[in-house]
Amino acid sequence: DxxxxxxxxxxxxxxxxxxxxxxxxxxxxxxxxxxxxxKPGNVPKVLIYSASTLQSGVPxxxxxxxxxxxxxxxxxxxxxxxxxxxxxxxxxxxxxxxGGGTKVDIK
Amino acid sequence: xxxxxxxxxxxxxxxxxxxxxxxxxxxxxTHYWISWVRQMxxxxxxxxxxxxxxxxxxxxSPSFQxxxxxxxxxxxxxxxxxxxNLKASDTAMYxxxxxFVFSSPASSFHHWGQGTLVTxxx
Numbered sequence: 001d002x003x004x005x006x007x008x009x010x011x012x013x014x015x016x017x018x019x020x021x022x023x024x025x026x027x028x029x030x031x032x033x034x035x036x037x038x039k040p041g042n043v044p045k046v047l048i049y050s051a052s053t054l055q056s057g058v059p060x061x062x063x064x065x066x067x068x069x070x071x072x073x074x075x076x077x078x079x080x081x082x083x084x085x086x087x088x089x090x091x092x093x094x095x096x097x098x099g100g101g102t103k104v105d106i107k
Numbered sequence: 108x109x110x111x112x113x114x115x116x117x118x119x120x121x122x123x124x125x126x127x128x129x130x131x132x133x134x135x136x137t138h139y140w141i142s143w144v145r146q147m148x149x150x151x152x153x154x155x156x157x158x159x160x161x162x163x164x165x166x167x168s169p170s171f172q173x174x175x176x177x178x179x180x181x182x183x184x185x186x187x188x189x190x191x192n193l194k195a196s197d198t199a200m201y202x203x204x205x206x207f208v209f210s211s212p213a214s215s216f217h218h219w220g221q222g223t224l225v226t227x228x229x
Binding site for chain 1: 142144151152153154157166167168169170202204207212213214215216217219220221222
């Protein structure tokens with residue numbers, strides 16, 4: 001099975017900072033990669049799918065890139081409401097594995 | 108509006124069986140696969156398995172194969188997750204999620220249920 005490794009597992013940044021989260025697949029998955037945001041006590045919400053397509057209604061400060069094995073989620077100008085845990089997920093074949101998550105908070 | 112409404116929280120004793128539900132509305136039930144996701148307390152998301160409501164074709168994660176059963180009732184647009192022998196380690200929040208791409212098992216999840224908290228304790 002393809003393993004999804006996210007890094008870092010947590011980070012602390014200042015409001016306005018650019019934040020980058022990486023996700024690495026143990027084998028190529030083309031662009032079958034989604035990013036989710038989960039705020040404490042809430043349901044996960046899709047931010048990005050097909051590695052780089054922004055879900056409707058998601059602020060444009062979020063962006064995704066990558067293909068094959070290496071992927072990145074970038075938050076340009078971190079906002080207080082972005083405090084959450086972020087997960088990548090591969091979905092090109094079962095199992096549809098999630099990464100371990102990256103907890104983002106404000107410094 | 109697409110909605111997935113899950114059944115309420117459960118407190119169950121070890122060894123008991125349980126069936127939780129995910130009632131859908133706002134779209135044609137048989138057009139989109141549904142997955143189930145586990146989140147243990149303070150931990151990350153784990154994909155458990157998926158089902159095609161058209162013909163009940165299922166795929167399970169190796170971690171959950173044989174321990175849970177995913178099913179649907181097309182007549183009431185509802186998906187189910189069931190256990191026959193719960194353990195304390197099954198204590199978690201369980202989410203159902205609808206696939207985004209029409210009739211595709213390979214899809215991101217754009218609609219989620221609100222979650223069902225299952226507590227297994229004697």
